[in-house]
Amino acid sequence: MSTRTPGTDDGSAPLLTLLPSTPGGAAAPAPERADAARNRRRILDAAARIVAEKGPDAVTMNQVAHASGIGVGTVYRRFGDVSQLLWALLDDRERQFQEAYMSGPPPLGPGAPADERLDAFLDALVDRVAEQRALLLAAHSAAPRARYHSGAYQVMHTHVAMLVSRLRPDADPALLAHLLLAPFSPDLMHHLSVEQALPAERVKAGVRELLALRDRPRPA
Amino acid sequence: MSTRTPGTDDGSAPLLTLLPSTPGGAAAPAPERADAARNRRRILDAAARIVAEKGPDAVTMNQVAHASGIGVGTVYRRFGDVSQLLWALLDDRERQFQEAYMSGPPPLGPGAPADERLDAFLDALVDRVAEQRALLLAAHSAAPRARYHSGAYQVMHTHVAMLVSRLRPDADPALLAHLLLAPFSPDLMHHLSVEQALPAERVKAGVRELLALRDRPRPA
Incomplete structure (x- = not known):
């Protein structure tokens, strides 16, 4: 109830000023009791x-x-401190998300065809960004270019590139995965969901329309 | 030749700390002699x-x-000062780009079918971002979320939405235009072109592949 009076010295520290290191990255926590x-x-x-x-x-x-x-x-x-706690919160949800798309039940996890897994992943990513939008936005605004070097992004990128390579063996999967993840930056998702007030379902439908906007060239 | 010695007090001022107001926006310059x-x-x-x-x-x-x-x-x-001069430089090229896609020769300008105009626009946008990459990146990093409110973005968005509405009358053109412009954020273009060293032609080809990644659903 102590509104506007930080309960601790850390309460007034700027949020998420730490560099986004590797949420979901290599440094696994030590075993805990x-x-x-x-x-x-x-x-x-x-x-x-x-x-x-x-x-x-x-x-x-x-x-x-x-x-x-x-x-x-x-x-x-x-x-x-508060900053590290908020990073841990992002990291915690990111690990759950990674588990779901890497080893959870299909269609998000293994066992479904690549096109269904891709749709399921992009849908889940809309929800993932919506769920922690304020935190992700604060982290992103603090260091926008760090996105591509974060562990969370790199694991997503590897996953999407794998699915794209199965869907379109003739395409450039690494490049396409970057282009495909671009609309999911926290700042665009914030613009669409908050400033434009678009429901998540409409954003998901729009992503599907985007990927089928043009007819594929016929093989010569 | 006076390297590292700023010639004026303004030489050491941080770049582009002004808010990105409306490059290419409403405030036309007064007539000049x-x-x-x-x-x-x-x-x-x-x-x-x-x-x-x-x-x-x-x-x-x-x-x-x-x-x-x-x-x-x-x-x-x-x-x-230097900051305003650099903004004027961005604005100047943005106006030339706008003239080219709004009233220049086809296929970028009017007179070509919507699909050819869209391809030409997206190709030109890769080149546009590459040409002023360092400036655009500095402006973007200073205020990443201002992108969607800049005059330059809004004019591009209107143009792309118009072309999408002709290509796919059943789609959501305003939403698709946002999703379609997302990969052209200066930070992703910097990552692809500089950090990943991809040539512009490959990025252009990747954008076309993205838009034909999935088959369009057959009408029921």
């Missing part, structure tokens, strides 16, 4: 609820401690 | 040469005055 893992889960879930209800600017370490029922000292020890 | 228009042209051409040879960071008002053969006082009077 079961209670440590449970605490981490409760802290992240509480932070996610606050972001969803009030936006990322409203998150403070004290509020997260209160909402999760975990001592503020533990919250600091696990996450350092 | 012929000699004033000639001077403006010479100053802009000299600045464009310096940017092309040494990059935007190298531009100083003194260098531009020297290279254009116009007194430095006139350069300041006309453009204010």
Whole structure:
């Protein structure tokens, strides 16, 4: 309830000023004891609820401690500061998303034909960006060109290029994957979903129309 | 030849910190006397040469005055400072580009079928971004979300939506135009052309492949 009064010194720190290193990238967390893992889960879930209800600017370490029922000292020890906690939140959802498209059930995961997997992936990506829009936008605005070097982007890119290479063995899958991921930048998704108020379903339909805008050239 | 010594106080000012207002937008310049228009042209051409040879960071008002053969006082009077001069340079090329696609010769301008005009436009846009890449990138990085509100973007968007509505009367032309313009953001074009070293012709071919990636659904 302490609106506008940051509960901690970190409450007023600028959001997401850390460089977007590698969410979902190589540095896997060390194995955790079961209670440590449970605490981490409760802290992240509480932070996610606050972001969803009030936006990322409203998150403070004290509020997260209160909402999760975990001592503020533990919250600091696990996450350092608000900025790192918000990065962990992005990373956490990105890992779940990666698991879903790399090894989850079809059509998003393996087992469906490439065209169905691509449609399922692009649909899921619209939802993924919508779900953490404010966080992704803050991270993106802080360092727009870092997008292409983030672990999250590179894993998505590899996945889309693999699907494209199955759909169109004659095309340039790496290039097409970059072009295909371009509309999903947080700033365009924010423009379409918030500023233009387009529902997610309409954006998904538009992406499908884009990929069938032109007739394919007939083989000579 | 005075390398690394800014010729003026403005030489060390951060580039393009002005908000991207409306390049190519509503505020047309007042009518100029012929000699004033000639001077403006010479100053802009000299600045464009310096940017092309040494990059935007190298531009100083003194260098531009020297290279254009116009007194430095006139350069300041006309453009204010380096930042405004660089904006004027972007604006100048954007107006030429707009004239070419709105009223120039076909297939970029009117007179060709919509599919040929769209191909010509997307090809020209790859070249347009490549030509002023460093400037566009600096402007974009300073305010990434301003892209969708700039006059330059809005005029391109209207044009692409018009062509899409002729190609696919059943589609959502305004949405498709946004999705279609997404790969041309300066940051992705920089990544592809500089970091990935892809030639412009390959990027153009990739854009065409993207738009024919999927087969169109048969009418029921």
